[in-house]
Amino acid sequence: MNQLKAIWAYRYFIISSIKTEFRSRFARSSLGGVWMVLHPLAQVAIYALVLSAVLAAKLPGIDNQYAYAIYLMAGTLGWSLFAEVFGRSLGVFVDNGNLLKKMAFPKIALPLIVTGSALVNNLLLFGAVLVVFGILGHMPTLMLLWLPVLIAVTLALALGLGLALGIINVFVRDIGQIVPIILQFWFWLTPVVYVSTMIPAKYHALLMLNPMSGIVMGYQNILVYNKAPDVSTLLYPATIAIVALSLALFMYFRANEEMADAL
């Protein structure tokens, strides 16, 4: 309860830190905030151009010459949110060690700032994706209303894992080195660049053990196939997310007092 109150009291700081992050990132560029949109737009445009026009890959079940690019963008949208929140929460306590030692403020504000700014980044990417979809002649439907659910599950999962490992990282710094490698493997174990049906059926159950598979497939259902995400494949990631988040919060309360000692 006290922690919740503390977060509420620090709401202004959290929001101002997110703003500060974007401000300082684009502070000395003449285009400023425009880069916030140009970056994701360029990223998406490259996928669209290279993969569709050059490789001309076709995707079963969708009638558009840019199908593969669309598929890839949908998966990337989900995966990048997960990877950014997870990857950055991991180092957030260590990177702000000096601040944590000198100023008394609720530490949990730091991963929340990371989550907030990753979310803003992701929404901009989403905007860019919609623009490119429009150009490619792929119109999304009202199924987009499902996206907040997927975003919530992704954030909970990423924050849970990131916070838990970020706390351990304060004491065992190897975590900060291992996790980026694991994330790279994880990316290839998730159907972002390939379609889950491409892999042999006997490995399919194995693929679904990965909680990100269900989430990314949900993104693809909504954005590529214009249908509702398969709730049954979402239940598993949601459960994992809740478990991870509870575990992380439990660890946070236990380790909160020891963290400043080790920084």
Next chain:
Amino acid sequence: MNSKLKIDQRECPGVQNSELNIQNSKLISPVLEISNIGKAYRNYGSELWRILSWFGLRFKPVHETWTLQNISFNIAPGEAIGVVGQNGAGKSTLLKIITGTLKPSTGSVTVHGKIAAILELGMGFHPDLTGRQNAYHSAGLMGYTSAQIDAVIDQIEAFAEVGEYFDQPVRTYSSGMQMRVAFATVTAYRPEILIVDEAMSVGDAYFQHKSFDRIRQFQSAGTTLLLVSHDRGAIQAICDRAILLEQGKVIRDGEPEEVMDFYNALIADKENSKIEQVTLDNGRVQTISGTGEAKVEDIGLYNDKGEKVEFVGVGDPVELRVKVKIYQDIPLLVLGYGIKDRLGQVMYGTNTWLMKQVLEDLKAGNLYNFIITFPINIGVGNYSIQTALHKHDTHLSVNYEWKDLALVFNVVNIDKTAFVGSTWHEPKIEVKLI
């Protein structure tokens, strides 16, 4: 209950509200209560055991290092307390526990009110943001909301006095300007407890005065001040109480002069050295420390007629006679002395090393008489003389004897025009109509 109401009669001249504060500390509930805190850094051998310990599996830490132990004291509203101690004595750990960045391993800290700490000015400043944006950001870090900051931002801008620069990126600032904005932001709200680290010594003289004025204003409005410093002058000028930490424990808690004298003796050469504090007839505490190869046997202040005096007139020539006995053969001897005012601030001090009159090859049993002549060019008041006998240029390496309050005397104005201040100048004022 009567004993609780008894008013401490400690002598605390100079600081106007100090007497009131001493009464307060007995009558009003403390603003900060520190009871029996200790801080241990635990080493589990492998960090895995630490992580498992969060989940209820208790393992004994392989190694515990206690940086603080059994610290207890209360602080009353408006008190100004100096925290002194050598590097590694536990000062910063104690401050971090008070501000809440570290949690004590034992005991508890109860704070009534808001704490502001000036530990490292400009913490968390972003070079690419303007002074104004940084002020908002760091006030946010102190837990204030946007509306609360809106209310004081003009005042921060005015106090910082950086002009147009307030809306320029901080990277274009000089370090002094950055400090101004940081100080103005930290002190935008009057806290119940203000913690000031040595950081204050940076910046230009003008702003230093301005910041000290603000700190004094806070203090008279009831803010408790916690000053951490090695600077004897600052502690004795501002504080009405000092706490000396040594190896994680409070070893002295009391009158700044007495505590600083003890600290001074403590930082001297420690081998074979002992420190003795005796209460003199007038109630003041004298500190004598050293290894004892040479000692001041007798000291006296004499006027130009050769009479031993306790009262001297402003501007009068005097002789300070110091008799030193050698107890063991020593190769070198330096005598130093200092005249201190009633607050313990040194008005003047020198030694025979600086005067290039070091004695060499001294034999046990010999007696030396040092005669120092000077005019009393200091203001009216009560003064004391401290003496030091050591081998080199300071008492920090080999200290034979350090004696505070070796002699007490008074300066009175007999035949000079009335004046104020701590030094005596003989001015001539010429006025011309132009």
